[in-house]
Amino acid sequence: MRYAAEHKDETHRQVVKAAARAIRADGPFKLGVAAVMAEVGLTHGGFYAHFSSKDDLVAAGIGRMFEEGRRRLEEQTAGRPPGEALAAYIDFYLSAEHRDTRTAGCPLPFLSADAPRLPAPARERFAKGVADLTARLADRLAALGWPEAPAAARSLLSEMVGALSLARADPDLVRSDAILAATRAALKARFRLET
Numbered sequence: 191m192r193y194a195a196e197h198k199d200e201t202h203r204q205v206v207k208a209a210a211r212a213i214r215a216d217g218p219f220k221l222g223v224a225a226v227m228a229e230v231g232l233t234h235g236g237f238y239a240h241f242s243s244k245d246d247l248v249a250a251g252i253g254r255m256f257e258e259g260r261r262r263l264e265e266q267t268a269g270r271p272p273g274e275a276l277a278a279y280i281d282f283y284l285s286a287e288h289r290d291t292r293t294a295g296c297p298l299p300f301l302s303a304d305a306p307r308l309p310a311p312a313r314e315r316f317a318k319g320v321a322d323l324t325a326r327l328a329d330r331l332a333a334l335g336w337p338e339a340p341a342a343a344r345s346l347l348s349e350m351v352g353a354l355s356l357a358r359a360d361p362d363l364v365r366s367d368a369i370l371a372a373t374r375a376a377l378k379a380r381f382r383l384e385t
Contacts, residue, residue: 204230209251211293218248249311255297256319272333277383283350284370298351
């Protein structure tokens with residue numbers, strides 16, 4: 191049976207979305223092609239109609255994770271003045287909700303430790319995603335008149351990712367919440383975002 195191109199495109203999107211969830215849940219090295227295909231109601235044999243290899247699927251899944259993160263940044267900041275927008279994004283990023291999610295959220299805390307061992311296409315997707323997120327944060331800092339906005343955005347992103355990673359790793363919720371709260375306050379003070 192032949193399907194329309196739109197059906198193949200939609201199936202491809204569903205497979206990539208399922209791969210992104212699987213990468214977040216278990217990491218890129220435990221991604222199972224058969225499990226991803228089964229999640230969208232397909233057999234393992236249908237995989238090669240969409241991807242040439244598992245590495246291609248991992249790269250596409252990472253790309254999808256960053257697309258989802260970009261949409262979340264836009265949702266958090268749309269229609270707000272630059273300072274309020276950046277404060278809202280920091281509040282989201284360093285929230286208990288973001289910490290506790292395992293199938294959504296920023297891909298950086300999920301992938302940073304694994305990225306150096308990924309195949310080149312996946313590392314390139316990762317680097318592109320980091321560069322895009324950094325540029326979007328830099329745009330908001332530049333709108334606030336922040337000098338050297340790209341460097342400040344790299345520092346901001348690094349601190350948020352580090353704090354979220356540490357908060358996720360700490361089994362004590364009181365300490366974990368304290369990491370998030372202290373980092374939120376420190377970043378807002380440093381970037382003069384107190385409301």
